[in-house]
Amino acid sequence: MSEDEVARRWWALQPGSLLPLSGGGSLLLLFPGRPGGRCGPDVRDAVLHDGTQELVGDVELHVRASDWQAHGHQSDARYNNVILHVVLICDQTLPPRHQDGSPLLVCSLYDAVITPADSSSVCWPCQRLWPQMASEERTHLLTLAGILRFEEKAAHFVRALRLAEALAPFSTYDVCLIQALAEGLGYGRDRRFFRACGQRLLGLTNHLPEPEGHSLSPPPLDAARLRTLSLLIARWSVTGAWATFRPALSSKTTRRAIAELRAALAPLSSTRSDILICNVILPFAYAIALTEANTALAEQARQIYLSYPALPTNQITRAMSRQLLLPSEPRQACQQQGLHHIYQETCRAKRCGICMAGKKLL
Known part of the structure; x- marks a missing residue:
């Protein structure tokens, strides 16, 4: 498995998909964001909803939850705007943390339901x-x-x-x-x-x-x-x-x-x-x-x-x-x-x- 597979699964998700969280609960995917640049998180400006409010920020993609620490993101301020860590394998129980000490939500795409792409499923007013x-x-x-x-x-x-x-x-x-x-x-x-x-x-x-x-x-x-x-x-x-x-x-x-x-x-x-x-x-x-x-x-x-x-x-x-x-x-x-x-x-x-x-x- 590779991060390319995680990315493939992420971009296959349709707006309206429920993303189960490793700590319980779920997030509603409103917009998957756009690909990140040469430095920093893999996905920029995703839009999620936790049932109470919208969350707008970045998403980081890894095969394993422990890759957050393995890649040094816990000490990198560029990742403080990551609102969701998307993985395939949750191999740790404690939530990862940002450089500023705040905890990070984790979602395993193995537990997410991927809806087949439908060109008519989403059409924004501007479109x-x-x-x-x-x-x-x-x-x-x-x-x-x-x-x-x-x-x-x-x-x-x-x-x-x-x-x-x-x-x-x-x-x-x-x-x-x-x-x-x-x-x-x-x-x-x-x-x-x-x-x-x-x-x-x-x-x-x-x-x-x-x-x-x-x-x-x-x-x-x-x-x-x-x-x-x-x-x-x-x-x-x-x-x-x-x-x-x-x-x-x-x-x-x-x-x-x-x-x-x-x-x-x-x-x-x-x-x-x-x-x-x-x-x-x-x-x-x-x-x-x-x-x-x-x-x-x-x-x-x-x-x-x-x-x-x-x-x-x-x-x-x-x-x-x-x-x-x-x-x-x-x-x-x-x-x-x-x-x-x-x-x-x-x-x-x-x-x-x-x-x-x-x-x-x-």
Whole structure:
């Protein structure tokens, strides 16, 4: 037996299946989640119900219950969000524990009833609505969701700017922006570690958390990004980070603005630069505009964001494109961000009753 067999059985489960717990009782499966990434739990964002409340979190798959300890998950903070340990063999009586000491529920799939797949068994409201919508209507809704995400990020920066303090040679704006850019370099990798590295390079802390995977040093890709971060911060200590990006926002054309913003992030690749521009720099500029009551800057940041071409695909955009039965992924970054917004706000927990993507049919 292998973990591939456990995974096969997990993904064969249908929503509505009862999952028996080794300690007694059961959980109702509402949504099996999505496959995990290179590090951390095997399944992300599953939705279960214990008879009283919904549980939204990760699931770890093993052949034996004792594999939790054998793999060191009891001392790994990345597994603190695991809500269910799914196994084939329950070979221990005491429940495993998270790194924070809390107990973990265990389910053996040997005791679960697997219902054969039925294409008509589950159809979410959005999956009935979206195929009926015109392309323009879908684009409009995703754009609206993308704008909401943009404004939420800007509001977060407004709050962060109020708490930030200048640290020579960096201004208050730079201290806030550089921390966010450092964290952005860790998107899809280890955000907490990258943000801490940025804070250390700024002189805000001497502490660094352990990199994911409990390695003595970060993986080669992470190490390369950290070297680039160090180079950029050294450059901005002379030119200023915000002062470097601000002129590009005033470019006469969006294409020129994007080119100048990418150049300001060299030697980062254009792919990674685009991710930072859309997720960090443009909403940060909008936050500055709100703080300074600068309507021209606000309009510049918003228009560049709305015109930005698509970013690289990721797990969320792929999962949401499948969920909404889209013929293809959106071609604009704003609409991709709309997929992220819908996912984080409602689809992750399957809160269909208030979801902007399907509530018209409820």
